[in-house]
Amino acid sequence: MTKIKQTVFDAPLFGRLLAYTKPYYPIFVLALITVIGLAVFGALRPKVLQMAMDENIEQQFQPGFLRYILWMFALLFMEVLCNLTFIYTASWLGQSVVRDIRTKLFNHILAFKMKYFDNSSVGVLLTRTVTDMERIADIFGEGLFMIFSDILKMLVVGTVMVYMNWQLSIVVFFTLPIILIATKIFQKYMKKAFEEVRNEVSNLNSFVQERLTGMKVVQLFAREMIEFKSFEAINQRHKKAWIKTVWYNSVFFPIAELLTSITLGIIIWLGGLNTVFEQTASVGDLAAFIMMVPMMFRPLHQIANKFNTLQMGMVAADRVFKVLDTNSNISDLGTESLKAFSGKIEFKNVHFSYVKNEAVLKGVSFKVMPGQTVAIVGSTGAGKSTIINLINRFYEIDKGQILFDQTNIKSIPLKSLRKQVSVVLQDVFLFADTILNNITLGNSQISEAAVVDAAKQIGIHDFITNLPGAYHYNVKERGVMLSVGQRQLISFLRAYITNPKVLILDEATASIDSNSEQLIQAATKKITKDRTSIVIAHRLATIQKADVIIVLDAGEIIEMGTHSSLLKNKEGAYSGLYKAQFLKQEH
Numbered sequence: 116m117t118k119i120k121q122t123v124f125d126a127p128l129f130g131r132l133l134a135y136t137k138p139y140y141p142i143f144v145l146a147l148i149t150v151i152g153l154a155v156f157g158a159l160r161p162k163v164l165q166m167a168m169d170e171n172i173e174q175q176f177q178p179g180f181l182r183y184i185l186w187m188f189a190l191l192f193m194e195v196l197c198n199l200t201f202i203y204t205a206s207w208l209g210q211s212v213v214r215d216i217r218t219k220l221f222n223h224i225l226a227f228k229m230k231y232f233d234n235s236s237v238g239v240l241l242t243r244t245v246t247d248m249e250r251i252a253d254i255f256g257e258g259l260f261m262i263f264s265d266i267l268k269m270l271v272v273g274t275v276m277v278y279m280n281w282q283l284s285i286v287v288f289f290t291l292p293i294i295l296i297a298t299k300i301f302q303k304y305m306k307k308a309f310e311e312v313r314n315e316v317s318n319l320n321s322f323v324q325e326r327l328t329g330m331k332v333v334q335l336f337a338r339e340m341i342e343f344k345s346f347e348a349i350n351q352r353h354k355k356a357w358i359k360t361v362w363y364n365s366v367f368f369p370i371a372e373l374l375t376s377i378t379l380g381i382i383i384w385l386g387g388l389n390t391v392f393e394q395t396a397s398v399g400d401l402a403a404f405i406m407m408v409p410m411m412f413r414p415l416h417q418i419a420n421k422f423n424t425l426q427m428g429m430v431a432a433d434r435v436f437k438v439l440d441t442n443s444n445i446s447d448l449g450t451e452s453l454k455a456f457s458g459k460i461e462f463k464n465v466h467f468s469y470v471k472n473e474a475v476l477k478g479v480s481f482k483v484m485p486g487q488t489v490a491i492v493g494s495t496g497a498g499k500s501t502i503i504n505l506i507n508r509f510y511e512i513d514k515g516q517i518l519f520d521q522t523n524i525k526s527i528p529l530k531s532l533r534k535q536v537s538v539v540l541q542d543v544f545l546f547a548d549t550i551l552n553n554i555t556l557g558n559s560q561i562s563e564a565a566v567v568d569a570a571k572q573i574g575i576h577d578f579i580t581n582l583p584g585a586y587h588y589n590v591k592e593r594g595v596m597l598s599v600g601q602r603q604l605i606s607f608l609r610a611y612i613t614n615p616k617v618l619i620l621d622e623a624t625a626s627i628d629s630n631s632e633q634l635i636q637a638a639t640k641k642i643t644k645d646r647t648s649i650v651i652a653h654r655l656a657t658i659q660k661a662d663v664i665i666v667l668d669a670g671e672i673i674e675m676g677t678h679s680s681l682l683k684n685k686e687g688a689y690s691g692l693y694k695a696q697f698l699k700q701e702h
Contacts, residue, residue, distance in 0.1 A: 125429060132254070132432050135212045142211075146204040150260045152197035154267035156190045157410065162275055163187055165403035201260065209255030213248045216435065220244055223439055229509040230469070231443040242320045243438050247313070247431035254428035261421045265414030272411050276404065283382060283404050287411060290378045294371055294415050301367040302422050308360045309427045313434065315353040322349050360423070375412040382408055445508060451526040456519060456535050458485035458616045458647035460506065465515035467501060475501050477670040478515070483663075488648040490658035492692065493667035499651045503619050506649070507536055537610035538619045543602040547592040550579060554586075554609045561612055569612045573638040575604045604638065611642045618643055620650045655693050664689065 136143045167183035221244060276284040326333060326342055333342055382404050460483040467476040476498050483489045491499045504510055505517060508524055517524045524532055545553045555561040563586060570576040578601065582588040590596045590605075597605070610618060620639065636657070643650075652658050659678040666674035666681070666689045674681055674689050681689040 125433070128429060128433055128436070131436065132212075132251070132429075135215055136208060136255075138215075139208055139211055142204050142208050146201055146208060146255075146260055147263075149197040149201040149204065150264040151267060153194060153201065153264050154271050156194045156197065157268055158271035158275055158407075160187060160190050161272075161403040161406040161410070162279070163190065164406060165279060168398055168402050201264075202256075205260050206252075206256045209252035212255065213252045216251065217244060217248050220435060220439055223441075226445070226447075227441075227443045228445050228511075229504065231441070239317045239321050240438070241324060242317045243435050246316060246320070247435050250428045250431035251435065252428075253424050254432070258421050258425035258428055262418055262425065265418045265421070269411055269414050272407050276407055276411070279403060283385065286381050286385060287378060287404075287408060290374055291411075294374055294412065297367060297370060298415055298418065298422075301363060302426070304363050305360060305423055306426045306430075308356065308363060309423070309430050311356040312353075312360065313427070313430050315349070315356045319349055319353050322346060364423075371412070371415065375409065378412065379405065379408045445511065445529060446525070447529045449525060449527045449529070449531075451522050451528075453519060453522075453527055453531045453535050456616050459483065459518075459520050460617065460647065460649075461516075461518040461521075462502075463516040463518065465505065465517060466513045467505060467510065468513055469501075469510070474513075475670050476505075476512075479667075479670070479672055480515075481663075481665055481672060481675065483647055483649060485647055486645055487662040488643055488650060488660070490650045490652060490661035490664045491667060492652065492655065492658070492664060492689065496669075497667040498670045499667055500621060503538060503621055503649070503651070506617070506619065507533055507538065534613075535615055536617045536619065537613050537615035538621065539603070539606045539610050540621045543599075543606040545590050545597070545602055545605065547589070549584075549587045549589055550582070550605060551586040553590065553605060554612055556609070566608070566612060570608055573607060573611055573641045575608060575638060578604060607638045607642060611638075616647060618646050618648045620648065620652070655689075655696055666692075 163183055163186045167187075224240065224244075273284070273288070276287060322345070326346070333339060383401070462479050462481050465476055465479045466474060468474045479498070479502070481489070491502060493499055501510075505512060506524075508517075508529060519527060519532070519535070551563055551566060554566050566586065567576065570579055579585055579588075588596070590602075620643075639657075650658055650661060655678075658664060661678065664674075664676060664678060664681055665672055666687075668688060674684070674687055681687060682693060684690055
């Protein structure tokens with residue numbers, strides 16, 4: 116669990132949050148004005164009541180009484196108008212600020228290294244970009260301005276009290292420090308409690324997201340009861356965190372109400388005695404004070420309640436800003452253009468490790484010439500997929516160089532680099548959208564006609580047109596409406612339509628049926644023609660025509676050559692792999 120700060124209010128964090136209101140300064144000012152209006156108009160009503168009672172009701176004097184009634188109606192109308200304006204402007208401001216922060220956060224996350232996602236929970240990031248943002252919006256809609264309004268109302272009411280009757284005011288001010296001390300203690304404990312709540316919400320989101328995504332595995336291995344018990348434990352911790360906040364509220368608010376009632380009773384008692392016997396207070400004073408005591412004390416209760424909202428928002432803002440402050444981006448300072456890229460790729464003594472001092476690639480060197488097809492084979496964990504990640508510069512290498520046409524990829528802008536490379540992965544990810552949008556990925560420069568023409572060229576147009584809606588068929592989340600082979604064919608078309616200089620196939624036929632494999636083999640032949648291609652495959656039968664075959668073992672190249680030349684070495688690793696697969700197929 117993250118360390119909880121002991122400060123009740125984080126001023127620098129709050130200042131950073133307020134900086135996002137600068138583009139909406141007029142709305143901010145309008146919300147502030149309406150808040151001031153709420154405080155002033157609310158505090159003036161008891162004074163008007165006091166004047167009406169002393170000058171008209173107690174004296175049984177009718178002339179002028181209607182004027183005070185109209186004043187009361189006017190003040191009530193202005194309060195309603197200010198309240199309506201405040202609710203709208205404060206909520207609008209909060210949602211506008213949240214929109215800006217969320218946009219900035221998502222844009223920041225898009226540029227993170229793959230290593231960040233390797234080590235981070237998707238559920239936690241989801242909480243930051245959705246749930247935490249709503250808590251930040253509440254700062255403006257229910258927290259900040261309302262606290263300011265309550266404090267201002269207390270100051271105005273306190274001033275009116277002293278002006279009307281300083282003796283009765285002393286009774287109110289004597290009780291006030293007790294409530295202030297209780298409020299400060301309450302705020303301190305509530306901050307800790309809400310930090311705990313936010314932690315448990317993140318844990319809950321992360322757990323549910325992972326289990327829903329991996330539901331097939333859960334059910335295949337009959338882990339329903341185990342996962343349910345784990346969920347119950349997390350849910351129980353979440354409940355305990357919330358119960359703690361409820362406990363603090365259940366202690367504070369009754370005490371505050373009790374103090375308010377005691378103060379009101381003392382005011383009525385002393386004010387009544389003064390009115391009847393000493394005549395140092397009027398009936399109007401007593402009525403006004405009875406009205407003003409709740410107006411003085413209730414804002415304190417509301418401040419405590421609104422401070423809860425403010426604290427939750429501040430905790431959420433702190434978490435969001437921590438993600439914004441995370442420096443996990445790939446350096447993108449390159450200036451070398453790849454407009455004339457021929458397709459040549461070279462690895463020079465490349466060393467790489469996902470975890471420090473645990474090498475995955477150990478001095479790998481090879482060349483891929485323009486238009487060549489290079490196959491990379493090896494056992495699981497040999498480093499094949501790592502090479503793909505490094506070509507796309509998802510990770511930074513520890514040592515060595517990766518060159519595109521003699522240009523170090525660190526000198527090439529990421530957008531320019533990745534435009535030259537298309538990858539077809541074994542595990543194809545499709546968005547919950549149409550086939551057309553999954554192929555174009557929102558690129559407005561790729562027309563539907565171009566997609567149809569490309570599908571015909573690689574031989575998958577008929578498969579798509581047989582689906583309901585054809586290219587406008589919605590494949591649902593992760594493409595569940597399609598088979599593995601169909602998703603793979605879509606990924607081939609997605610790679611082909613961008614006309615890349617370099618095509619990477621990562622075990623694209625490892626887990627598909629024979630019918631789909633025939634289509635994919637035909638598509639592969641089409642899209643690799645006259646194009647630099649890197650193929651990673653377990654099935655050696657699919658790479659026999661490759662110009663060069665690289666055999667990896669434990670992060671090192673142990674063999675390199677054509678299919679026929681590698682088979683000549685009867686004791687070689689490639690020959691051993693080929694024999695093992697051939698014998699397996701025979702049996």
